Amino acid sequence: MRPPFTHFLMLLLPCLLAACAMGPNYERPTVDTPPDWRWKKAEPRDAEPKGPWWEKFNDPALNQLQADAALGNQDLKAALARIDQSRAQARVSQADFFPQLSTSPAWQRYRTSGNTASRGGFPNSSTTANDMSIPFDLSYEIDLWGKVRRGFEAARNQMLAQTAAYQNVLFTLQSNIASTYYQIRAVDREINLLEQAVQLRQDSVALFQARFDAGYTNELDVTSTKTVLASAKAELADAKRRRAVLQNALAVLSGRAPSQFDLPPALVSIDPPQVSPGLPSELLERRPDVAEAERILAARNAEIGVAYAAFFPSIRLTAQGGFQSAELRDLFEWESRIWSFGPSINLPIFSGGRLNADLKQTRAAYEEAVATYRQTILVAFQETDDALAALRFLSEQAEAQREAVTSARKSADISIARYRNGVVDYLDVIDAERTRLDNELAVVRVDRERMISTILLIKAIGGGWSGPATPNSVN
Numbered sequence: 254m255r256p257p258f259t260h261f262l263m264l265l266l267p268c269l270l271a272a273c274a275m276g277p278n279y280e281r282p283t284v285d286t287p288p289d290w291r292w293k294k295a296e297p298r299d300a301e302p303k304g305p306w307w308e309k310f311n312d313p314a315l316n317q318l319q320a321d322a323a324l325g326n327q328d329l330k331a332a333l334a335r336i337d338q339s340r341a342q343a344r345v346s347q348a349d350f351f352p353q354l355s356t357s358p359a360w361q362r363y364r365t366s367g368n369t370a371s372r373g374g375f376p377n378s379s380t381t382a383n384d385m386s387i388p389f390d391l392s393y394e395i396d397l398w399g400k401v402r403r404g405f406e407a408a409r410n411q412m413l414a415q416t417a418a419y420q421n422v423l424f425t426l427q428s429n430i431a432s433t434y435y436q437i438r439a440v441d442r443e444i445n446l447l448e449q450a451v452q453l454r455q456d457s458v459a460l461f462q463a464r465f466d467a468g469y470t471n472e473l474d475v476t477s478t479k480t481v482l483a484s485a486k487a488e489l490a491d492a493k494r495r496r497a498v499l500q501n502a503l504a505v506l507s508g509r510a511p512s513q514f515d516l517p518p519a520l521v522s523i524d525p526p527q528v529s530p531g532l533p534s535e536l537l538e539r540r541p542d543v544a545e546a547e548r549i550l551a552a553r554n555a556e557i558g559v560a561y562a563a564f565f566p567s568i569r570l571t572a573q574g575g576f577q578s579a580e581l582r583d584l585f586e587w588e589s590r591i592w593s594f595g596p597s598i599n600l601p602i603f604s605g606g607r608l609n610a611d612l613k614q615t616r617a618a619y620e621e622a623v624a625t626y627r628q629t630i631l632v633a634f635q636e637t638d639d640a641l642a643a644l645r646f647l648s649e650q651a652e653a654q655r656e657a658v659t660s661a662r663k664s665a666d667i668s669i670a671r672y673r674n675g676v677v678d679y680l681d682v683i684d685a686e687r688t689r690l691d692n693e694l695a696v697v698r699v700d701r702e703r704m705i706s707t708i709l710l711i712k713a714i715g716g717g718w719s720g721p722a723t724p725n726s727v728n
Contacts (some may be wrong), residue, residue, distance in 0.1 A: 407553075566600040
């Protein structure tokens with residue numbers, strides 16, 4: 254005679270062989286791509302190392318900030334914890350593939366009553382005895398319709414989506430660190446120019462005050478120089494305020510309290526390197542937000558199968574075996590063994606429309622995920638094109654602005670010479686100097702925008718690139 258467990262396996266095997274997965278298999282939705290770009294089928298490569306792309310800027314301070322942020326940023330730690338949660342949830346779903354085995358040992362000492370009704374009119378005798386048992390309960394739901402498989406598929410894709418979300422948080426953090434850092438460095442250049450302007454205007458005020466006291470000039474020249482000095486001081490104070498705000502933001506990004514963070518001023522190069530965006534397929538492969546949207550889409554597709562399988566009967570196989578005895582010494586004797594097994598079927602008959610509503614909800618969630626995926630791709634192309642356009646026109650603007658600085662400096666020199674020769678009054682000199690300063694500040698701000706646009710392009714294309722690095726110079 255075959256053991257009970259053999260009967261259990263024989264009953265289970267044909268059910269497993271007949272099992273199928275309900276619901277649609279996942280297929281990537283089609284996406285309209287730019288007609289002037291070459292295209293090949295894209296596969297997510299968001300988990301591949303993107304490399305320390307910021308090292309292309311050759312700035313040790315930026316490198317250290319990136320290292321500090323990777324260890325201390327709290328948003329990054331939260332994203333990592335979400336990965337652990339989703340991985341654990343996927344393991345919970347994976348456990349449904351296997352039989353569930355449990356045991357609940359029990360001991361009971363009892364006494365029966367001697368005054369209960371009995372057959373034949375004879376009195377019952379009172380009994381005092383023990384009841385000891387060590388049962389093992391085995392339960393397994395046959396995955397006939399693929400409910401368990403689709404559930405695990407959904408949980409696994411949700412876990413992969415969280416992994417992509419972590420990569421997105423990390424990549425965004427790295428971009429924000431670099432962007433904020435170079436905004437600070439641009440402000441350092443502005444402060445340097447404004448401090449020079451303040452010093453020159455203070456010298457002018459002292460000179461004209463002395464000339465006025467000696468009767469060589471009028472009071473209008475003195476008040477004009479004081480006005481220009483006050484304006485320069487106001488601009489300098491505003492620049493210092495902006496630097497303090499940016500430094501506080503950089504401290505938080507690095508995972509440190511603003512009061513415990515200090516970035517010394519430095520005049521580093523803010524001339525960005527050349528970046529190649531590559532193919533649109535590479536854009537879709539490397540961007541973690543695109544990969545996250547697609548994996549959420551795959552999870553929603555699998556959830557349709559789970560909802561669809563709920564319309565069909567579920568079969569659960571249960572078995573119990575173990576030992577039961579009144580005496581401890583006899584508990585593990587062969588005659589003390591107990592066992593039972595048998596299937597149970599749960600067939601949904603009426604649920605008040607719950608199953609239909611659940612299926613509609615999962616299908617609607619899938620359509621939402623499709624739209625989100627396509628929108629993410631459109632945004633990816635937009636961000637790339639925006640950054641490329643910004644770099645193109647900012648380069649033209651920077652070239653024109655540098656020409657303007659050259660002309661403004663020459664005009665300022667000419668106006669000073671003409672003032673010394675008595676051809677013009679000092680107001681012309683003030684206007685020329687103000688124009689020169691404004692144009693020099695404009696060059697710094699255009700270079701800042703070029704650097705930020707380069708960082709945004711790196712973020713848009715999903716990581717590093719092959720190309721020359723920018724020398725880090727002090728000028």
